[in-house]
Amino acid sequence: MLPLWRTQLFFPQYPEGPLQVVAYAGAITGDLSEIDMLNEYIGVKFPHDIPELQTLPKLLYGVAALAMLAALVRNRLGLWLKGATIASLVASGAWMMWRIDRHLTQFGANPDPNAPLSQLIKPFKPPLWGKAVLVQVEAVASFRSGTYFLAAAGILLAAGFWLALRQQQRSTKQRKQEELSHA
Amino acid sequence: MMLSSIKRPVAVMAAAALLTGALAGCTGATSKTPAGSGPENTASGGAALVAPGELDTHLGFWSSGPYGGVWVVGIPSMRILREIPVFEQRAGYGWGFDPESRKMLQDTLPDPTRASWGDTHHPMLSKTGGNYDGRFLYINDLANSRIAKIDLKIFKTVAIKRIPNIQGVHGIGVHADTKYVFATGEYEIPNHLNPNANADNKFQTAVTVMDPDLNVVAQVPIEYGNTDIMGTTHDGRYVYTTVYNVENGTVMKDMVAAEKDAILFIDVTKVDSALKEGKFKEVGGIKILDTNYPGLKTFVPVGKNPHGVDPEPSGKYIVVSGKLSPNASVVDIATMKVVKEVEVGAGPLHSSFDNKGNVYTGNFLDSNVVKWNLADALAGKPKEEYIRDVQPAHYSPGHMMADGGGTKSPGGKWLVVPNKFSKDRFVNVGADYPENQQLFDISGDKMKLIMDMPILPEPHDLQIAPAELFKDAIQAYDATEAAAHEHKIEPTKDGETRVVRDGNKVTVYTTAKRSEFGFKELKLKKGDHVTIYVTSLEKTKDITHGFALPDYGINKALNPGETIKMEFIADKVGTYWAYCTWFCSALHLEMRSRIIIEE
Numbered sequence: 001m002l003p004l005w006r007t008q009l010f011f012p013q014y015p016e017g018p019l020q021v022v023a024y025a026g027a028i029t030g031d032l033s034e035i036d037m038l039n040e041y042i043g044v045k046f047p048h049d050i051p052e053l054q055t056l057p058k059l060l061y062g063v064a065a066l067a068m069l070a071a072l073v074r075n076r077l078g079l080w081l082k083g084a085t086i087a088s089l090v091a092s093g094a095w096m097m098w099r100i101d102r103h104l105t106q107f108g109a110n111p112d113p114n115a116p117l118s119q120l121i122k123p124f125k126p127p128l129w130g131k132a133v134l135v136q137v138e139a140v141a142s143f144r145s146g147t148y149f150l151a152a153a154g155i156l157l158a159a160g161f162w163l164a165l166r167q168q169q170r171s172t173k174q175r176k177q178e179e180l181s182h183a
Numbered sequence: 184m185m186l187s188s189i190k191r192p193v194a195v196m197a198a199a200a201l202l203t204g205a206l207a208g209c210t211g212a213t214s215k216t217p218a219g220s221g222p223e224n225t226a227s228g229g230a231a232l233v234a235p236g237e238l239d240t241h242l243g244f245w246s247s248g249p250y251g252g253v254w255v256v257g258i259p260s261m262r263i264l265r266e267i268p269v270f271e272q273r274a275g276y277g278w279g280f281d282p283e284s285r286k287m288l289q290d291t292l293p294d295p296t297r298a299s300w301g302d303t304h305h306p307m308l309s310k311t312g313g314n315y316d317g318r319f320l321y322i323n324d325l326a327n328s329r330i331a332k333i334d335l336k337i338f339k340t341v342a343i344k345r346i347p348n349i350q351g352v353h354g355i356g357v358h359a360d361t362k363y364v365f366a367t368g369e370y371e372i373p374n375h376l377n378p379n380a381n382a383d384n385k386f387q388t389a390v391t392v393m394d395p396d397l398n399v400v401a402q403v404p405i406e407y408g409n410t411d412i413m414g415t416t417h418d419g420r421y422v423y424t425t426v427y428n429v430e431n432g433t434v435m436k437d438m439v440a441a442e443k444d445a446i447l448f449i450d451v452t453k454v455d456s457a458l459k460e461g462k463f464k465e466v467g468g469i470k471i472l473d474t475n476y477p478g479l480k481t482f483v484p485v486g487k488n489p490h491g492v493d494p495e496p497s498g499k500y501i502v503v504s505g506k507l508s509p510n511a512s513v514v515d516i517a518t519m520k521v522v523k524e525v526e527v528g529a530g531p532l533h534s535s536f537d538n539k540g541n542v543y544t545g546n547f548l549d550s551n552v553v554k555w556n557l558a559d560a561l562a563g564k565p566k567e568e569y570i571r572d573v574q575p576a577h578y579s580p581g582h583m584m585a586d587g588g589g590t591k592s593p594g595g596k597w598l599v600v601p602n603k604f605s606k607d608r609f610v611n612v613g614a615d616y617p618e619n620q621q622l623f624d625i626s627g628d629k630m631k632l633i634m635d636m637p638i639l640p641e642p643h644d645l646q647i648a649p650a651e652l653f654k655d656a657i658q659a660y661d662a663t664e665a666a667a668h669e670h671k672i673e674p675t676k677d678g679e680t681r682v683v684r685d686g687n688k689v690t691v692y693t694t695a696k697r698s699e700f701g702f703k704e705l706k707l708k709k710g711d712h713v714t715i716y717v718t719s720l721e722k723t724k725d726i727t728h729g730f731a732l733p734d735y736g737i738n739k740a741l742n743p744g745e746t747i748k749m750e751f752i753a754d755k756v757g758t759y760w761a762y763c764t765w766f767c768s769a770l771h772l773e774m775r776s777r778i779i780i781e782e
Contacts, residue, residue: 016724034723037697041769116770 043115270301
């Protein structure tokens with residue numbers, strides 16, 4: 001499926017290209033064994049298998065199911081459901097970014113003081129978004145196509161909500177007019 | 184009165200004598216630059232053609248002579264990129280110190296207890312359809328009558344065979360589809376190959392026919408003369424070789440006596456049919472073909488003591504360089520006749536070709552390279568017309584090789600001239616002179632000398648192919664395939680180092696990664712027969728480790744994904760630090776583990 005977030009690590013001695021960590025909803029891929037080996041020099045470890053990889057797919061499926069339901073249900077209930085869908089999508093997205101950020105913080109918070117290159121580094125946090133430099137490594141992080149699709153989905157949902165709202169208001173107005181005309 | 188009349192002519196004559204004497208003494212001061220090699224005809228050096236960070240377009244595979252191996256050189260920069268060790272140990276590449284490679288070297292020597300050395304002369308790249316295919320390189324060992332096969336997927340020697348019944352493998356040939364590999368026998372020795380031999384033909388040799396893995400398929404006995412340089416036709420029909428000693432002489436004057444020597448053509452299709460029809464005698468497990476099998480051998484007389492035999496690209500002719508005659512002889516393959524003697528200079532040795540119908544012949548005695556047009560020479564045009572360019576070589580060229588020059592499709596861009604003497608071309612470094620390999624740009628009408636490249640003594644011949652033929656050479660091995668293929672074991676995984684003891688036989692399975700071996704400490708008993716397998720856990724290119732055990736003579740390089748096997752008998756009690764031999768990481772020096780041998 002589509003990647004959500006990626007960081008690239010540019011080293012002067014890897015001219016063939018940066019090492020990468022790519023986060024998907026259900027997996028983390030990239031040059032993990034190479035990065036693990038290099039992390040040992042500075043005394044840090046990145047877990048490959050985190051509970052968020054189980055949780056996030058469930059959240060997103062939930063949002064998707066809610067969106068389907070919301071699309072099928074009309075009237076005020078439908079409107080509430082659509083609103084709820086948008087809220088849950090935004091919440092999931094925010095949760096995802098918060099979790100990535102927390103893991104990045106934990107990652108470099110306590111480098112092992114006995115590590116070989118401990119003299120070259122102090123506690124650090126790789127960026128969630130943008131560039132940063134550690135010793136000779138430049139890290140460049142960005143959100144990827146998966147996240148942008150989610151954002152696009154959010155916009156579509158918002159559009160859907162707005163259309164439903166308008167429809168709801170029109171039908172309410174129509175009903176009121178009918179009531180008046182009968183009176 | 185008389186004195187003054189004598190004095191003046193004497194004075195004039197004395198002055199004249201002094202002047203001439205002074206002039207005579209002046210000749211040594213200026214350096215002799217033969218015409219054409221001045222600054223206007225040289226470019227700024229091969230290295231300038233390939234800027235730092237750029238890649239060469241071609242690779243040259245040189246024989247390294249008594250270094251017993253192959254140099255791999257980037258062309259046009261003329262930078263040596265690596266050696267491929269073949270017949271000699273090379274600790275730098277970890278070749279010849281482990282059981283497998285040591286066996287390949289020693290088991291093919293008549294006396295396996297002495298150190299292996301080799302004398303490589305003629306490398307030949309494998310071909311498909313008459314063009315280089317980048318799969319294998321074959322090379323001879325003149326000193327021990329051996330031939331080797333190098334796999335160019337891994338740039339390693341994979342097979343070495345000693346050829347029976349002959350002495351001295353010099354020239355070799357590769358069939359146009361690498362169906363067979365052929366070897367000459369340079370020296371005539373007493374043997375019993377020819378069942379029809381009589382007292383006059385006591386000293387003989389043979390042409391050996393092998394499959395691509397160097398298993399001997401058959402031998403063709405040669406009862407007159409020897410076999411020297413070899414080649415194959417682009418259609419795969421013939422293998423041909425120069426015979427410079429038809430006289431069967433055993434001393435120099437006899438070897439050069441006859442006015443004519445020969446080119447021997449062996450029809451490969453007749454080799455196949457002779458084998459099929461059973462027209463051979465099996466001697467010591469080798470099939471010796473019937474020397475009189477019809478059409479098998481054809482001797483074409485050429486000028487005395489010919490040397491190079493080179494196939495021009497269209498496949499119609501071979502060009503024989505006359506060595507002791509001033510001519511290159513053009514042999515028409517279809518009619519097996521010399522159709523033209525082309526005067527090229529004094530001492531022509533080898534020829535190569537471009538893609539415009541030109542031949543480049545090196546003259547050893549003239550110390551030059553002559554570019555001549557084959558069509559014009561065959562048409563009988565005068566020398567001034569068929570010779571298109573003459574450039575001096577420094578000094579006395581031996582072989583001659585243009586890019587793709589031995590194939591159906593020469594590239595026409597580069598010519599390498601390996602010279603035999605370097606004389607004044609390099610700074611004084613003592614009596615063992617470097618050998619001068621000259622690079623010429625042959626893409627234009629005139630040849631342009633690009634640079635002099637000194638090389639260790641003494642290469643002989645080379646092959647030049649486009650670098651992209653080798654772009655898939657392995658730089659990091661698949662761990663499972665490598666361990667299974669080389670040692671028939673599973674690769675050891677991270678954290679799964681184990682020691683298996685069976686009496687006094689100990690087998691260790693361990694790993695290497697940046698920056699540690701899988702074991703921190705190994706305890707052995709004196710007298711143990713130890714085998715150690717080390718698997719590299721690396722997947723990244725250029726991260727080569729190594730394993731050396733001081734005092735035990737163990738040293739082997741370890742490439743990413745490879746598993747290496749080392750063997751020794753723990754006969755010395757003590758603590759020995761096994762260490763990583765190739766710089767691998769910031770903690771390379773710390774990559775060491777103890778092997779403790781106790782009573």
